[in-house]
Amino acid sequence: MIIGNVGLDSSSRVAFQSHAHADHFVSGETIFATKATKFLSHLRKGGFYRTVEFGEEFYIGDFRARLYPAGHMLGSSGIKLWLENGTLFYTGDTKWFKLRTAEKSRFPRADFLVIEATFGIPSFTFPSPREAEKKLIAFVEEALDRGKRPVLYVNQTGKAQEVMKVLDVHGYTVKPSGRMLKVARVYSKFGIDFGNISRNGDVVLRSYRSPEVGNSLSPWELTVSGFGELKLSNHADFWELMKIVERVRPERVFTVYGFAREFARALRGLGYEATAISPNSVLRLP
Numbered sequence: 001m002i003i004g005n006v007g008l009d010s011s012s013r014v015a016f017q018s019h020a021h022a023d024h025f026v027s028g029e030t031i032f033a034t035k036a037t038k039f040l041s042h043l044r045k046g047g048f049y050r051t052v053e054f055g056e057e058f059y060i061g062d063f064r065a066r067l068y069p070a071g072h073m074l075g076s077s078g079i080k081l082w083l084e085n086g087t088l089f090y091t092g093d094t095k096w097f098k099l100r101t102a103e104k105s106r107f108p109r110a111d112f113l114v115i116e117a118t119f120g121i122p123s124f125t126f127p128s129p130r131e132a133e134k135k136l137i138a139f140v141e142e143a144l145d146r147g148k149r150p151v152l153y154v155n156q157t158g159k160a161q162e163v164m165k166v167l168d169v170h171g172y173t174v175k176p177s178g179r180m181l182k183v184a185r186v187y188s189k190f191g192i193d194f195g196n197i198s199r200n201g202d203v204v205l206r207s208y209r210s211p212e213v214g215n216s217l218s219p220w221e222l223t224v225s226g227f228g229e230l231k232l233s234n235h236a237d238f239w240e241l242m243k244i245v246e247r248v249r250p251e252r253v254f255t256v257y258g259f260a261r262e263f264a265r266a267l268r269g270l271g272y273e274a275t276a277i278s279p280n281s282v283l284r285l286p
């Protein structure tokens with residue numbers, strides 16, 4: 001999205017990148033992001049990053065700005081901009097509940113809110129991360145009790161490290177992929193250590209496969225995703241998104257990604273002025 005002369009998760013001369021997932025990579029002369037987002041992005045791309053701390057005030061293009069933790073993965077952030085006609089908060093991907101390997105999210109008051117809607121319909125209702133963990137551990141225990149080696153399919157950046165940490169806390173070793181290890185090394189630089197990595201790990205982690213392949217999984221394989229069988233998600237579900245909107249108390253909401261139209265419709269039903277927009281649109285405010 002572009003506002004004024006600034007790209008928000010969109011390429012522009014001056015751009016903000018909310019987190020280090022490839023579908024949010026941007027290019028530009030100067031990319032504003034947290035230090036963790038810069039280091040994680042540099043595993044896969046170049047680019048000149050100007051790093052910003054959470055809570056620090058800075059200028060991006062013509063706007064005064066501040067970053068807030070988004071809770072989606074290590075270093076993920078939302079950005080608040082002070083515009084001429086009010087304040088705007090842009091979330092990128094976000095999570096209301098605290099994950100073990102992401103900073104606890106925070107959401108400021110703002111007049112305009114741009115919010116992701118990846119899981120923006122009520123049928124996406126996830127268990128809390130702690131409940132999802134219990135299910136994950138029960139699955140692992142049962143497989144190991146029967147002499148099987150459980151295999152978990154995960155996104156290699158963010159979700160893999162969260163699952164590694166969960167298994168570490170519960171005393172299980174893991175065998176991650178090479179890419180997951182590289183990402184985990186960056187996490188370690190930021191104080192998130194994994195003491196359970198082993199060639200002969202109890203649990204094997206493999207790169208996430210699309211949900212359509214889910215049917216062909218053996219009983220000891222599991223996809224860990226909001227779209228998969230085990231919904232330990234690093235995205236807000238419908239109800240978490242609603243809580244975020246209530247917290248920000250915006251006059252206008254713009255929804256983006258995933259079920260953007262459906263989520264905007266649900267918000268209009270609650271009396272909000274809400275519009276779905278496409279990720280690369282130019283936002284013009286009254």
Ligand SMILES: [Zn+2]
Pocket residue numbers: 019021072093
């Ligand atoms: Zn993401």
